[in-house]
Structures are given as C-alpha cells and as structure tokens.
Amino acid sequence: MSDDSIGLTPLHDVSAADAAAWHRVVAASMTHDLPAVPPPGPEQIHAQLTQPSLNSRRLAWLATGPDDDGGGPVGVAGLRLFTSPGRDHLAELELHVDPAHRRLGTGSLLLSAVVAACRAENRRSLIVETAADSPGQAFCEQRKFRQVLALDHLLLRLGELDEDAVRHIAHTADAEHPGYRLTGWTGTVPEDLATAFAAAKNAMNDMPVGDLDYGTEHWDAERVRTMAQVVADRGDTLLTLAAVHDDGTMAGYTEIVLPQGVPLRAQQYDTAVVPAHRGHGLGLWLKTAMVHRLRAGYPGVIEIVTDNAEDNVHMLAVNHRLGFRSFRRTREFQLDVSAG
Structure with missing residues (x-):
C-alpha cells in the first residue's frame, strides 16, 4: 500500500x-x-x-x-x-x-x-505531544519539528499511600496556614467566587513551558464558567479545591477531572498558587486535601495521573512528597508552519 x-x-x-x-x-x-x-x-x-x-x-x-x-x-x-x-x-x-x-x-x-x-x-505554530523515544518522536524529528518542552508524567496510587505519612503532611499543612481557608466545589465555581477564581487562573501564565510558543491565556468569570460546562458536556466530573485568604483573594487552587468511562483513574488538571502567596506551602496543602477528598468521596478512584515540565522543580518536589512517582516521559514538539 x-x-x-x-x-x-x-x-x-x-x-x-x-x-x-x-x-x-x-x-x-x-x-x-x-x-x-x-x-x-x-x-x-x-x-x-x-x-x-x-x-x-x-x-x-x-x-x-x-x-x-x-x-x-x-x-x-x-x-x-x-x-x-x-x-x-x-x-x-x-x-x-x-x-x-x-x-x-x-x-x-x-x-x-x-x-x-x-x-x-x-x-504560525503547530505543537504536538509524543512519548519520549517513541515512533512519534522519530516522526516529528524527521519532519523538521523542534523539541521545545520535556514532560515528566507521574502516577499516585491511592491504595499504596502510607497513612501515617499522609496524616502527618495534612496536619503540618493545616498548622502552617493561618489566614487561609480551604473551600471546594464540583462542576461550576460558585457565583461569589467566580471573579476571584478567574484571577487565580491567570497565575498559570507563568508556568514553565520551555521554548514552547504557547502564548498567554486571559481568564474572566465567564470563561471559568464556560470551561466547567465544557467538561460537563463531555460527561466528565470536575472537582476543585481552593485556598482563600482572609481578604477574599483566592491564593491558589487545584483541579481534578474524573473522565467518563475511566472511573479508576483521575486526571490532575491545573494546580497554581498566585505569586503573592507563594512560599507558604499552599500547593502541597491543596493537593493533600484533594487526595483526602477523593478517598472520602470517590472510593472507586485508585490512582491520579499528572504531568510537569521537567524544569518545574517546585511542583515536581510537591508531587514526589505526596507519593507521586514517574512512570513515563513525553516531549512537546513545535513546527513553524508560517514558512512555506
């Protein structure tokens, strides 16, 4: 053929x-x-x-x-x-x-x-993700794509967590966050938090993206509501936890999606901490609380998958402390399609 x-x-x-x-x-x-x-x-x-x-x-x-x-x-x-x-x-x-x-x-x-x-x-830019050292990577390299980002994919098996370690992390995290409270929701953000949530989402614009021509995203209240509706329309469940400061600012958040048809594996979406609130361990606090939420409310979920840029050392450290372990690597490739 x-x-x-x-x-x-x-x-x-x-x-x-x-x-x-x-x-x-x-x-x-x-x-x-x-x-x-x-x-x-x-x-x-x-x-x-x-x-x-x-x-x-x-x-x-x-x-x-x-x-x-x-x-x-x-x-x-x-x-x-x-x-x-x-x-x-x-x-x-x-x-x-x-x-x-x-x-x-x-x-x-x-x-x-x-x-x-x-x-x-x-x-002008076409991007594609492929497994490291795979036929897809060879395909890209042979066709003038340029590698722009390396990603580490991690897996947390909820049934293999050390209970004492998780309780210790949760206790330490709670004790170290005066002035903040946790709140959470399923699906669309509550109306009174929509504007604050959109402001926190914009913190993702400084995540490490290597040489990727990713551009910038602007979030507002309408867009965060639309995003949640898109997830619901395809049959998935979106869970969010947020850290809210006493002044009403949303300092950080973490999102998990439970995909339709794959009930055992949860997919980590964004985790972000607003720059003014970094350095206080909020990311670990949020992700630990999400693990507890999953175990209490969704006992059928047995693992969580996530990915981080290999140079995102802070979030990798947070995930490793929680018990995530690397299980595969991918590469982002980019092609300049504006050149004829």
Missing part, C-alpha cells in the same frame, strides 16, 4: 460510525505505543469529536485503506485551533496511525493536510 491508495476524508458532521472508526485507530495506536496508558473509551472519543471545546475549534481527518484491503480506518488527525487573543497563532495536533499500517505514507499524508489547514487559518 502506498499513500496514493489511502483515502483522506475531512470530518465535518461527525457520525457515530466516524467516531467508532476514530476510536479503533486511537486504541490500536495507544495500546502499541503507550501500554501503561489506558486509551480513551468510545464515549470519550465521541464527545471529543462532537462537543464544543473551550476557546478553540477542531478540524479532523480520517484516513482509510484501499477497498481491496477492506477500506477500513488506518489513521486519524485532529487539529485544535485556538481562538482566544494571545493564542490565536497556535494549533495543536493529535495524530495516530494504526501500527499495522505504518511506514506506508499515512502519517505524512495526514500531516500535509494539517499543515495546509494551519496555513489557511493563518497559524
């Missing part, structure tokens, strides 16, 4: 059959390349392809083999086009090829379609 025998179909109104085909490719690709990472379920894939995303829109392509080989799905490419000011120069790629159909030009064909779409949409 060569690339001239591969069919490439842009997906506009994604059907259930399209989503099922996409899932088959992603599941085969991830099972081969990332055996330690459960692939998303069919419901997650369908939601990803059909539900609106926050401050972005998506393009998608499905590659199929020739009719004499069954004409089934062999590759997929998804392109997220960011639309908010400060990030509207950026596009993010997800690309998978079924391992049984690799080295036949499918990935290159999909990438060509993606790059053409980026240029048509006036994007």
Whole structure:
C-alpha cells in the first residue's frame, strides 16, 4: 500500500460510525505505543469529536485503506485551533496511525493536510505531544519539528499511600496556614467566587513551558464558567479545591477531572498558587486535601495521573512528597508552519 491508495476524508458532521472508526485507530495506536496508558473509551472519543471545546475549534481527518484491503480506518488527525487573543497563532495536533499500517505514507499524508489547514487559518505554530523515544518522536524529528518542552508524567496510587505519612503532611499543612481557608466545589465555581477564581487562573501564565510558543491565556468569570460546562458536556466530573485568604483573594487552587468511562483513574488538571502567596506551602496543602477528598468521596478512584515540565522543580518536589512517582516521559514538539 502506498499513500496514493489511502483515502483522506475531512470530518465535518461527525457520525457515530466516524467516531467508532476514530476510536479503533486511537486504541490500536495507544495500546502499541503507550501500554501503561489506558486509551480513551468510545464515549470519550465521541464527545471529543462532537462537543464544543473551550476557546478553540477542531478540524479532523480520517484516513482509510484501499477497498481491496477492506477500506477500513488506518489513521486519524485532529487539529485544535485556538481562538482566544494571545493564542490565536497556535494549533495543536493529535495524530495516530494504526501500527499495522505504518511506514506506508499515512502519517505524512495526514500531516500535509494539517499543515495546509494551519496555513489557511493563518497559524504560525503547530505543537504536538509524543512519548519520549517513541515512533512519534522519530516522526516529528524527521519532519523538521523542534523539541521545545520535556514532560515528566507521574502516577499516585491511592491504595499504596502510607497513612501515617499522609496524616502527618495534612496536619503540618493545616498548622502552617493561618489566614487561609480551604473551600471546594464540583462542576461550576460558585457565583461569589467566580471573579476571584478567574484571577487565580491567570497565575498559570507563568508556568514553565520551555521554548514552547504557547502564548498567554486571559481568564474572566465567564470563561471559568464556560470551561466547567465544557467538561460537563463531555460527561466528565470536575472537582476543585481552593485556598482563600482572609481578604477574599483566592491564593491558589487545584483541579481534578474524573473522565467518563475511566472511573479508576483521575486526571490532575491545573494546580497554581498566585505569586503573592507563594512560599507558604499552599500547593502541597491543596493537593493533600484533594487526595483526602477523593478517598472520602470517590472510593472507586485508585490512582491520579499528572504531568510537569521537567524544569518545574517546585511542583515536581510537591508531587514526589505526596507519593507521586514517574512512570513515563513525553516531549512537546513545535513546527513553524508560517514558512512555506
């Protein structure tokens, strides 16, 4: 099979059959390349392809083999086009090829379609994440992508936590935070905290991003409400804990998502502490409290996954103290698509 025998179909109104085909490719690709990472379920894939995303829109392509080989799905490419000011120069790629159909030009064909779409949409940077030392990394390196960020992925197994150690961390954290209180919610932030939460979200703009042309994000009350609705619409559960200062300022927060269809594994989203409140151990306090919240309210969750830039030494230290351990590494690559 060569690339001239591969069919490439842009997906506009994604059907259930399209989503099922996409899932088959992603599941085969991830099972081969990332055996330690459960692939998303069919419901997650369908939601990803059909539900609106926050401050972005998506393009998608499905590659199929020739009719004499069954004409089934062999590759997929998804392109997220960011639309908010400060990030509207950026596009993010997800690309998978079924391992049984690799080295036949499918990935290159999909990438060509993606790059053409980026240029048509006036994007200058295309980013993609791939497992370290994987076929995906080799694919990027061969096609003039530049490595811009190294990520360490960590796993916390809740059933293996040392109870005495967790109680000691929690007790110490509580004792060291006069002037702050913890509050939490599920889903959308309470109305009286929305503005303060948006201000705290803007603290993520100084997180380490290496050489990534990531841009900046601006959060306001409406945007944090929209973000929570996007998570709910795709069937996931968003949990948030925040540290609030006596003056009403939200000093920091941490977010966990419980993905639909993957009830055992929680996904860490943002953890951030506002610059004026750093140096007081709030990050450890918040993350420890979230572990207690999960264990008390969601006993079916047995592990939490997160990732940190390898040069984010502070958050890595916090996670290691809690008991997170590295289990894989990924690399962010970036392609300058403004060059013809």
